[in-house]
Amino acid sequence: MLRFSILKAMKTAAVLLIACLTAACGGGGSGGGNSVSNNSAQTSAPTSSLAANVAAIAVDHGVAGVPNMPFVSVTVCTPGGASCQTIDHVLVDTGSWGLRVFASQLPASVSLPQQTTDNGGSLAECMQFFDGYTWGSVRIADVQIAGERAASLPIQVIDANYAAVPASCSNTGAARNTPSTLAANGILGIGVFKHDCGAACASQAIAGTYYACAGTSCLSTAIAESRQVANPVPYFGADGNGVIVSLPAVPSGSATSVTGQLIFGIGTQSDNTIDAAAHVIGADPSRGVFTTTENGTTYSGSIIDSGSTGLFFATNQMPACASPNQSYYCPGSTQQFSATNVGTNGIASTVGFSVGNAAQIWQASGGAAAMPLFAGPAFVGSQVFDWGLPFFYGRNVYTAIEQEATPAGTGPYFAYSG
Structure with a gap:
């Protein structure tokens, strides 16, 4: 089976299974070092000074009150960094590859260049899950997390209003094209692969993945790996060989919030030894x-x-x-x-x-x-x-x-x- 077809479909399906089980949802925040809060009301985690290759993870109520969702903040900039926007509550996902953010999270000042197909057309992507999909254009951005930066990275900008969603994309269930329906402001895919479809999509057009768009019409297209939505980590330079997700134990059956760390690099610095x-x-x-x-x-x-x-x-x-x-x-x-x-x-x-x-x-x-x-x-x-x-x-x-x-x-x- 092609690598994208098992994991691309799997990656966030479980995240979308429930909104809140059977109870009302609450709100939440974020913080800095590793900590657990079991208070009945949300409290701020202790702050600490983090190294340049470390970002704070918050497991909190997030965008839609779904439990067990780890979030970080990601800064998206125009290439060259002239204009930037920091987006919070982006899901940390070791089961997918590539950054996906909503167009609604990007102000007009952060205008990202359109990624093109191998033939110069406008490139769009469909990301299908078991019970739904995201749709939007592929854009070029500088991506910064903590002190790590990837320049001119292809990312997906989720936008239901981009062109017309092809039937071969929308035939998998509900649209997840808003933060509330995705339960996050984006997805940071930092799994084991560098690109989200790889050689499979480079060699042939596969319905439900990449599309070449002209006006409102979009047709499935093959696309070179270098143009595909990319995992930012391998483009972080010295700390680009992998990541460490470090979360504290939850001593009881539940906790109001958890704060941990996303550490870039494996064995590249004193703080990421294996x-x-x-x-x-x-x-x-x-x-x-x-x-x-x-x-x-x-x-x-x-x-x-x-x-x-x-x-x-x-x-x-x-x-x-x-x-x-x-x-x-x-x-x-x-x-x-x-x-x-x-x-x-x-x-x-x-x-x-x-x-x-x-x-x-x-x-x-x-x-x-x-x-x-x-x-x-x-x-x-x-x-x-x-x-x-x-x-x-x-x-x-x-x-x-x-x-x-x-x-x-x-x-x-x-x-x-x-």
Whole structure:
């Protein structure tokens, strides 16, 4: 299977499963070092001075009150940096590749040049999920996160009013072309690949991906990798070989907010060394996946994905919640499980995890933002074990980018402590 077709469809589907489960949604903020808040009201996290290669992550109520969504702020500038806009609550997503922001978040002063097709036409992109899609033009921007900067990077500017959305794009469900329907002000795809479709889209036109537009008419087109929406990290220079997502543990079943760090580079500076005891799980160089085995079931297309709101896998060991929360599991009591990940490099690692009753936890928490016991069966099918954000709590999780050297080997791989 082409690498984009399993992960591009997967990457943010889990994020969009619910708006708030069954309770009312709240508001939130952001902050600086690693911390957990369990107060009934949102509080500001302690601030700290972060290194130039470190950005603060906030797991808070964000744009639409969806739990288990990690956010950073991203600055988008016209090429050369003459005019810039900082956008907050951009989703940190290790399961996709490329920056996507809404046109509504960019003032007129930040006018980004149109990316062109190989033949000089206007380039647009459709990003399809299992239950919806985003649509918009591909533009050229300088992208800055913390002290790291990528110059003249192709990004997607989501805009339902750009040309006319092709039927081959909109046939996958609801439009996610506003911050409220996406539950974020954008997506920062920092997974294991450099471009969001790669060689597949460079060699042929694939419906539901890239389009050449003239006026309001858009037709599917092949597009060179260099023109595709790009993961900004490999264009950050010395710290471009990967990222570390560092989030504190959540000591109870929920927390009002969590503050952590997004660290750029693996083994490039004193603050991003890789733990000698970390489990390094090689990812397939074409699809970015590895194998997970749980309770005798083998999931051959597994991923580690900060953009998913739970651990998503299909099992008959516990029931799903009643409608409208059937995307999550609701066991009678908290269940303990273990699963074994095996990388393409042959390294195996057994991971213990717990699954709670999502509906009961949500109601008891009053709508907290961090839910470490959330898991569900939604959308993943029989081949995918999606290690979503609950896997990240209390760990350093490393994502090494394809073809980039690190002290633990050349990417693509995922690694994690604990």
